[in-house]
Amino acid sequence: MKQQSKSRVQQINEIKKLIREPFLFISILVIFYLLIVFVLFPIFQVFKTSFMIDGQLSLKNYRDVLRQSYYIRPLFNSILLGLIVATIGTFVGFVFAYAITRTPMRGKGIFRLIATFPMVSPPFVVALACILLFGRSGIFAGAIGNIYGLTGLTVVETIAYAPTAFLALIGVLQAIDPSLEEAAMDCGASRGKVFSTIIFPLALPGIVSAWLLVFIQSLADFGTPMILSGNYQVLSVQAYLQITGMFDLARGSTLAILLLVPTVIAFYLQKYLLSKKSYVTVTGKPTSATIKNLEWYIKYPIYAMCFLFALIVLLFYGMVVWGSFQKLWGVDSTLTLRNYVQMWKIGKKYIKDSLLLSLIVTPITGILGMFIAYLISRKQFIGRNLMEFSSMLTFAVPGTVVGIGYILAFNNPSFLMPVTLTGTSIIIITLLIFRNLPVGIRNGVAAIEQIDPSIEEASIDLGADSGTTFRKITLPMITPAFFSGLANCFVRSMTAISAIIFVVSGRWNFITVAVLGFVDNSQYAQAAAMSLLLIAIVVLALGLIQLITNRLGKGMQSFSIIE
Amino acid sequence: MKRTLLIVGLVLLSATVLFAQPAAEKKYSTLQMYAALDTEEAQYYIEAFEKSSGIKVEFVRMSSGEVGARIEAEKNNPQASVWFGGSNTDHINAHSKGLLMPYKPNTDFELAPMLHADDYGWNGFYTGAIGFVTNTEFLKKHNISAPQSWADLLDPVFHGQIEMAYPYTSGTGYTAWATIIQDKGLEKALDWWQLLDKNIHQYTASGTACIARAGLGECAVGIAFSHDIVAKGVGMGYPLVMSFPSEGTGYEVGGVSMIKGARQVEEAQIFIDWCFSEEAQNLFKKYSRLPVNPKATVAEGAIKLSDINLIDYDAVQMGQRKDEFVTAWRDRIGK
Numbered sequence: 001m002k003q004q005s006k007s008r009v010q011q012i013n014e015i016k017k018l019i020r021e022p023f024l025f026i027s028i029l030v031i032f033y034l035l036i037v038f039v040l041f042p043i044f045q046v047f048k049t050s051f052m053i054d055g056q057l058s059l060k061n062y063r064d065v066l067r068q069s070y071y072i073r074p075l076f077n078s079i080l081l082g083l084i085v086a087t088i089g090t091f092v093g094f095v096f097a098y099a100i101t102r103t104p105m106r107g108k109g110i111f112r113l114i115a116t117f118p119m120v121s122p123p124f125v126v127a128l129a130c131i132l133l134f135g136r137s138g139i140f141a142g143a144i145g146n147i148y149g150l151t152g153l154t155v156v157e158t159i160a161y162a163p164t165a166f167l168a169l170i171g172v173l174q175a176i177d178p179s180l181e182e183a184a185m186d187c188g189a190s191r192g193k194v195f196s197t198i199i200f201p202l203a204l205p206g207i208v209s210a211w212l213l214v215f216i217q218s219l220a221d222f223g224t225p226m227i228l229s230g231n232y233q234v235l236s237v238q239a240y241l242q243i244t245g246m247f248d249l250a251r252g253s254t255l256a257i258l259l260l261v262p263t264v265i266a267f268y269l270q271k272y273l274l275s276k277k278s279y280v281t282v283t284g285k286p287t288s289a290t291i292k293n294l295e296w297y298i299k300y301p302i303y304a305m306c307f308l309f310a311l312i313v314l315l316f317y318g319m320v321v322w323g324s325f326q327k328l329w330g331v332d333s334t335l336t337l338r339n340y341v342q343m344w345k346i347g348k349k350y351i352k353d354s355l356l357l358s359l360i361v362t363p364i365t366g367i368l369g370m371f372i373a374y375l376i377s378r379k380q381f382i383g384r385n386l387m388e389f390s391s392m393l394t395f396a397v398p399g400t401v402v403g404i405g406y407i408l409a410f411n412n413p414s415f416l417m418p419v420t421l422t423g424t425s426i427i428i429i430t431l432l433i434f435r436n437l438p439v440g441i442r443n444g445v446a447a448i449e450q451i452d453p454s455i456e457e458a459s460i461d462l463g464a465d466s467g468t469t470f471r472k473i474t475l476p477m478i479t480p481a482f483f484s485g486l487a488n489c490f491v492r493s494m495t496a497i498s499a500i501i502f503v504v505s506g507r508w509n510f511i512t513v514a515v516l517g518f519v520d521n522s523q524y525a526q527a528a529a530m531s532l533l534l535i536a537i538v539v540l541a542l543g544l545i546q547l548i549t550n551r552l553g554k555g556m557q558s559f560s561i562i563e
Numbered sequence: 564m565k566r567t568l569l570i571v572g573l574v575l576l577s578a579t580v581l582f583a584q585p586a587a588e589k590k591y592s593t594l595q596m597y598a599a600l601d602t603e604e605a606q607y608y609i610e611a612f613e614k615s616s617g618i619k620v621e622f623v624r625m626s627s628g629e630v631g632a633r634i635e636a637e638k639n640n641p642q643a644s645v646w647f648g649g650s651n652t653d654h655i656n657a658h659s660k661g662l663l664m665p666y667k668p669n670t671d672f673e674l675a676p677m678l679h680a681d682d683y684g685w686n687g688f689y690t691g692a693i694g695f696v697t698n699t700e701f702l703k704k705h706n707i708s709a710p711q712s713w714a715d716l717l718d719p720v721f722h723g724q725i726e727m728a729y730p731y732t733s734g735t736g737y738t739a740w741a742t743i744i745q746d747k748g749l750e751k752a753l754d755w756w757q758l759l760d761k762n763i764h765q766y767t768a769s770g771t772a773c774i775a776r777a778g779l780g781e782c783a784v785g786i787a788f789s790h791d792i793v794a795k796g797v798g799m800g801y802p803l804v805m806s807f808p809s810e811g812t813g814y815e816v817g818g819v820s821m822i823k824g825a826r827q828v829e830e831a832q833i834f835i836d837w838c839f840s841e842e843a844q845n846l847f848k849k850y851s852r853l854p855v856n857p858k859a860t861v862a863e864g865a866i867k868l869s870d871i872n873l874i875d876y877d878a879v880q881m882g883q884r885k886d887e888f889v890t891a892w893r894d895r896i897g898k
Binding site: 068069070135136137148226244245249327328331404412420422501504505507513517518522524 | 603621623625629632639731765768775781782795800898
């Protein structure tokens with residue numbers, strides 16, 4: 001991301017260049033149309049609802065909200081929780097990513113699988129396991145203090161969202177050429193020096209963006225605080241409850257917009273930080289990727305941390321597995337298959353729908369996300385920042401609000417969207433695409449920014465147009481990030497809940513909605529059984545994607561990290 | 564030329580077959596429904612309805628509050644025709660916003676005035692009273708008996724041990740709050756609740772969450788509807804006991820209503836009629852809801868409204884003034 005000031009002449013030249021490339025020009029227009037309709041328009045509707053009272057512009061909703069301690073306290077609670085979870089989560093994610101990419105740790109495949117496990121289930125499942133393990137009458141009652149509040153939320157959200165950081169960082173660390181470290185070591189630098197002057201600065205954009213992703217996810221999460229927040233109220237839940245509990249769209253929208261403030265600040269802070277440095281490591285020059293054995297005092301603490309986190313994850317999910325076979329979770333531990341039978345009877349249709357819709361959504365999101373990442377990090381055009389900002393937005397806005405925004409925006413034909421979308425599969429598909437897009441874009445941007453633009457410039461100088469350059473040069477280099485984006489998108493689609501619950505219909509429904517139904521009904525065992533089925537489907541899909549990535553990865557020397 | 568004619572003929576013929584088929588078979592459209600009951604329970608009733616009426620139903624399960632928010636957001640282009648289940652206070656609230664379409668169901672018995680809106684904007688098809696659900700192991704450990712009155716809940720032994728739903732997120736929570744208002748008047752009710760709040764461990768979003776939580780020992784006492792306590796607590800095998808406040812308690816009427824602008828009006832009417840039939844009302848046994856049709860049989864273990872001390876619950880006032888009462892609660896309790 002280069003932020004030099006440009007003269008007018010340069011700007012005009014850029015526009016001319018753009019017009020000379022019709023494919024690029026039209027794609028930019030189409031993407032803007034899509035972003036306006038499916039991202040900005042619904043959110044605008046929410047803004048409108050919060051600022052308009054009986055057709056008059058008014059700040060009354062904001063005055064009402066800011067006056068009440070029960071609206072303000074949750075705002076600060078949310079931010080504090082987000083800061084803690086993002087920091088711990090990014091740290092855990094980084095340690096895991098480092099262990100997988102840089103150390104000769106054994107059983108990487110298993111660790112990797114375990115680390116991504118929490119992503120493949122809705123977080124409220126982890127929260128339930130937390131109650132059964134550490135609750136007042138849990139197996140380890142009192143071991144981590146009172147779980148209803150900040151402590152419990154931190155534990156569960158860290159488990160749930162550290163994998164996001166891990167997935168974002170593994171692509172970044174993989175792209176850092178180990179020969180740089182080799183060179184530094186050969187020149188006599190210590191391991192610590194190599195880390196602090198090479199790996200850390202090179203990974204910084206990835207670390208910051210991972211931190212940001214976790215921070216935003218924590219702010220928007222409502223599944224966990226719904227179950228564990230106790231008296232530590234957070235804003236996402238309050239916005240959700242305001243809308244679903246009090247039918248109060250206006251104040252719910254107002255609270256949601258307050259939740260946007262820290263997100264927007266975080267977003268621009270990150271942009272500012274990243275604009276200052278260049279992080280090029282893949283330069284097209286030949287590399288031989290080897291890594292020397294690490295010193296024991298670095299290796300073993302890292303192994304220990306990975307092992308501990310993996311153990312915690314296994315403990316939580318083991319609880320879910322065990323619970324799913326119990327006659328009455330927490331009371332009668334007679335083993336039974338009844339929960340699975342009941343779950344299947346009710347859940348067949350939900351599973352079929354979720355699977356079909358997610359399979360449609362995933363490739364579209366992956367390609368669109370990578371393409372937008374390419375545009376915003378490689379191309380100069382008017383509105384580039386707007387494109388980046390708006391494509392990030394659905395990720396920052398709490399799902400409930402996106403859901404309500406979609407209903408407000410698409411329940412009637414409008415000049416932007418001439419047909420009604422509510423009740424169709426299209427509304428679910430578009431919502432999922434545009435809600436998952438930011439993850440793909442972030443991954444893509446992080447990957448692309450490590451590729452020296454001169455490789456692409458060389459291609460263009462030799463006569464290839466943007467499309468060919470993207471396909472033949474950029475695309476192969478960002479393939480790992482692309483597939484991790486796909487995996488991410490599929491998982492997020494299958495486990496989406498907060499926004500989806502507003503756009504599902506009798507015709508098209510979603511598995512997570514059914515799980516939430518079970519949880520609401522306190523049928524924890526059936527909820528666990530259905531979550532496990534969901535996890536099984538997702539793990540299977542992840543395995544397939546991994547297999548494909550490995551196949552493709554064979555041709556790419558510079559990305560393989562030797563154990 | 565001959566071939567063209569043949570093709571045209573074939574196309575016409577197949578078109579006739581294609582279009583004639585559904586016209587002959589299709590008598591009813593598929594009924595679109597929002598169900599504020601649990602998925603499994605809703606499916607149980609709906610399957611029975613599909614079998615007896617031949618009308619196909621597609622439903623989305625949501626909490627009562629979510630249904631309200633959704634039909635309000637969709638009011639210009641309603642996606643569902645029937646709102647099935649949920650406290651009548653929520654139906655009354657939605658009705659006062661003009662979101663429902665009155666329909667007087669065909670019943671073979673007289674529907675009591677408390678079981679419908681004056682203009683039949685909503686109709687009540689089951690009832691249940693607010694009760695206490697207590698963990699028996701907690702009682703044994705402290706050597707006390709289950710709370711028998713609202714006043715018992717203030718006992719310090721229950722400090723940080725009582726759970727219930729927020730009055731603003733759940734019909735259950737609101738009914739409990741409305742009961743206290745009706746018993747004491749708003750000001751005194753707020754004072755009393757401040758005392759109760761000291762013993763509250765946490766408020767939950769869902770009305771039934773506290774039942775299983777009491778069963779698991781995460782809290783000692785939950786405040787919930789009797790039918791939920793039986794179906795989701797005592798009946799499931801949790802170590803729980805149900806009791807009712809001696810001062811009198813509030814109750815809910817479960818509502819079913821037609822959404823304004825419904826597309827499947829005839830099908831919706833048939834469904835609403837069916838909800839009051841002896842066949843449908845007998846199905847409530849499985850989930851311990853109290854039927855309103857006098858011919859229906861009551862589940863074992865379920866408490867009849869005539870067996871407990873009820874306050875003279877004014878559902879209409881409580882529904883219409885819900886926003887005011889809930890705001891007063893939040894301003895005082897601060898949650």
